[in-house]
Amino acid sequence: MGVVEFARRDPAPADVSIEGEHPRRVVADVARRPHHFEQVITVANEKGGAGKTTLAAHIAVSLASAGYRVLAIDLDRRQRSLSRFFASRDATARRLGVGLPMVRHIVLNQTSGAMLFQEIARAGPDCQVVVIDAPGADSPIVRRAIAMADKLVTPVNLSFVDLDLLAHLNPVTQDFVSAGCFAEAVQALAETRAEMGLAATDWIVVPNRVRGGAGGKMGEACLAALGRISPRVGFRIGSGMTERAAYRDLQLLGLTQLDLQHIPSLPRAHTVARKEILRLHGELQLDAPGQVRVRKAGLVPA
Ligand SMILES: Nc1ncnc2c1ncn2[C@@H]1O[C@H](COP(=O)(O)OP(=O)(O)O)[C@@H](O)[C@H]1O
Ligand SMILES: [Mg+2]
Structure with a gap:
């Protein structure tokens, strides 16, 4: 499984509006509220259980371990899984008396786009x-999180049910027919960003929970x-x-497998798992922490 080259995409339908909100309105909202982060990494997929929180936690810890100053934002105010992960992390570090790379973390309790920007500015x-x-799920705040992303990470399980959110396929040949609901939404926001002269979002789809040998025949077919x-x-x-x-x-x-090196009282890290996390980190293609400026203005123009 290697990184596949990014190619030109088919245009999304022109009339994709979400809950009555046109993508232009979403992107305009994002563009007029400057934020100072060099990189916004949004982990999203309308499908539940794909591994969003797991990947977000691993990416945040991996970046913090590499020396980035990281703020993690949990937009799921019902489940709060990311926030609970980091609260447990703080508690584990205290209980075991070990120094761990720490990540600042907040849950966004409000659903308005304005609060997202305000909280980002306040917390980090x-x-x-x-x-x-x-x-x-789809919502105005998720749209904004996608619209403001420099990197959009979408975990998918290798099942045709999960792929359906990315694309409708011919059931016999499994050839591409049209974009799925989540892909349509992302495309509409990406096209609007381009129309408004903003830099393109780098969208990375990450197969997750892949079972041994790329998941057997079904896994192979999904990967293809x-x-x-x-x-x-x-x-x-x-x-x-x-x-x-x-x-x-x-x-x-x-904790993640990357943390076990700091905790002698726990078993040693699983080497292959550790490598997978670091490979995912590398595939984000971020500048090194020393080269990452704290941005003064808002989104970067194309
Ligand atoms: N690569 C993985 N290996 C094992 N379990 C995983 C993996 N990715 C996710 N899980 C488990 O799958 C469940 C759903 O993952 P989660 O990250 O909460 O998904 P989401 O945030 O998309 O709903 C959780 O129990 C999580 O621990
Ligand atoms: Mg989650």
């Missing part, structure tokens, strides 16, 4: 990167389908994360 004035964990969808919809494909108890079991403690 000196942070370089913000990682936003979106709930598995993803490869066909990618140029039509406009994302690149990350190498992916396998299904591992080694990820899940540490989540309760707010």
